Amino acid sequence: MEMLNLYQNNYLIVFVFLCLGILLPVVALFLGKLLRPYKPYDSKYTTYESGLEPFSDSRVQFNVRYYIFALMFVIFDVETVFLYPWAVAYEKLGIFALIEMLIFVFMLVIGLIYAWKKKVLKWI
Amino acid sequence: MVEDLLHSQPGILNFGIFFLLATVLLLVILGFVTYAILAERKVMGFMQLRQGPNQVGGRWGLLQTVADVLKLLLKEDTIPKLADKPLFIIAPVIAFAPSFIVIAAIPFTDKLQFADLNIGLLYYIAISGLTTIGMVTGGWASNNKYALLGGMRAAAQMISYEIPLVMSVLGVILLTGSLNLNDIVAAQENVWYILLQPVAFIVFIIASVAELNRVPFDLPESENELVAGFHVEYSGFRWAFFMLAEYVYMFAMASLTTVLFLGGWLPLFSFLDFIPGAVWFALKFMFVVFLLIWFRSTFPRIRADKLMEFAWKILLPIALANIFLTAIIKEIFKLL
Numbered sequence: 001m002e003m004l005n006l007y008q009n010n011y012l013i014v015f016v017f018l019c020l021g022i023l024l025p026v027v028a029l030f031l032g033k034l035l036r037p038y039k040p041y042d043s044k045y046t047t048y049e050s051g052l053e054p055f056s057d058s059r060v061q062f063n064v065r066y067y068i069f070a071l072m073f074v075i076f077d078v079e080t081v082f083l084y085p086w087a088v089a090y091e092k093l094g095i096f097a098l099i100e101m102l103i104f105v106f107m108l109v110i111g112l113i114y115a116w117k118k119k120v121l122k123w124i
Numbered sequence: 125m126v127e128d129l130l131h132s133q134p135g136i137l138n139f140g141i142f143f144l145l146a147t148v149l150l151l152v153i154l155g156f157v158t159y160a161i162l163a164e165r166k167v168m169g170f171m172q173l174r175q176g177p178n179q180v181g182g183r184w185g186l187l188q189t190v191a192d193v194l195k196l197l198l199k200e201d202t203i204p205k206l207a208d209k210p211l212f213i214i215a216p217v218i219a220f221a222p223s224f225i226v227i228a229a230i231p232f233t234d235k236l237q238f239a240d241l242n243i244g245l246l247y248y249i250a251i252s253g254l255t256t257i258g259m260v261t262g263g264w265a266s267n268n269k270y271a272l273l274g275g276m277r278a279a280a281q282m283i284s285y286e287i288p289l290v291m292s293v294l295g296v297i298l299l300t301g302s303l304n305l306n307d308i309v310a311a312q313e314n315v316w317y318i319l320l321q322p323v324a325f326i327v328f329i330i331a332s333v334a335e336l337n338r339v340p341f342d343l344p345e346s347e348n349e350l351v352a353g354f355h356v357e358y359s360g361f362r363w364a365f366f367m368l369a370e371y372v373y374m375f376a377m378a379s380l381t382t383v384l385f386l387g388g389w390l391p392l393f394s395f396l397d398f399i400p401g402a403v404w405f406a407l408k409f410m411f412v413v414f415l416l417i418w419f420r421s422t423f424p425r426i427r428a429d430k431l432m433e434f435a436w437k438i439l440l441p442i443a444l445a446n447i448f449l450t451a452i453i454k455e456i457f458k459l460l
Binding site for chain 1: 132147150199228241264268294429447448
């Protein structure tokens with residue numbers, strides 16, 4: 001029971017931080033609303049484009065490479081998800097786990113080399 | 125007293141007390157941000173052979189940032205007509221909140237800490253990744269070409285550098301066998317991890333500068349090509365929260381570097397342990413902050429293509445090699 005309370009209290013602190021992290025912007029922006037001037041006219045609310053009249057849609061097509069990097073990120077992030085518990089328990093697991101993990105990472109490294117050779121990692 | 129509180133049944137009273145304590149920490153952090161900005165401007169000024177702020181608040185410009193914040197508070201708030209209004213308003217909050225939440229897990233000394241989480245390090249990494257979403261949201265919601273490009277760059281850069289950052293830390297975890305930040309500091313009783321894991325430290329520092337979006341990796345907001353990146357359309361206090369998030373992250377990242385590699389609150393030599401832990405922590409922390417400012421006035425901004433290639437082709441293989449080198453050396457020491 002003692003340990004459970006400690007555990008719950010620790011996460012209660014995290015929740016308090018979350019509340020404060022949201023509360024500060026809300027309060028500060030509300031205070032600002034009371035203090036700041038409000039003198040609207042139309043041209044203030046146009047989109048900024050270095051002084052030109054904004055033309056065409058702003059949601060331009062962007063480079064497909066961003067998408068490929070996101071895919072690569074997912075692969076390697078999942079790899080780290082496996083590496084973290086392995087690293088924590090490494091003391092107990094010993095050499096067998098090391099060899100297993102080497103094989104696992106080796107396969108991912110092959111993927112990285114493949115992407116490298118396919119010039120996916122090159123940014124144009 | 126705090127021990128008793130931590131072991132008591134959680135309830136409204138606990139919530140209230142934690143809330144007050146956390147508010148004090150928040151004020152301390154806001155104070156840090158105020159003077160970190162001043163310190164950055166002053167140090168950069170001296171490094172570039174000029175004065176830096178020296179008008180408001182005496183010769184050292186001690187009230188310069190306070191004046192800046194007050195000015196921001198009195199700025200008119202404009203939301204462009206074409207912007208996606210709800211997302212535009214919520215983006216600074218998404219960017220700021222995680223920067224403060226991560227600080228909950230960081231131990232400043234053995235007594236002075238908030239949440240003692242078993243998974244402290246994982247918690248830090250998981251939460252800090254959320255800020256990217258705030259930046260992309262801001263960039264997308266502004267409906268501005270510069271902002272969208274800046275937001276996309278921010279996302280690409282932060283996910284690319286997250287991997288070397290996360291992997292460099294694995295060496296430290298391997299040596300400690302725990303994700304608890306207190307255990308990690310305790311394991312550095314004899315030797316700091318900066319000496320045992322120098323490669324991890326270098327990779328970590330580089331990746332953390334990139335995660336902080338600071339020079340030389342400040343492409344998301346490179347002011348002379350994308351105007352200001354993802355926060356072009358923001359003004360007044362909404363903009364201030366993006367900047368605040370950046371500096372609160374600097375606080376968090378400098379603290380984390382101190383805890384992981386510089387031995388946290390432990391003294392440099394054991395005969396110096398009459399100096400309180402908080403002082404040691406503050407000294408190491410300030411050194412890391414100074415290092416970050418120093419980088420800013422030393423390195424030129426790196427090119428976008430070089431930036432991405434550097435993360436995937438250099439940092440990632442080095443970080444991976446470091447993990448297995450550490451594991452193998454640990455295995456050899458066990459055999460001896």
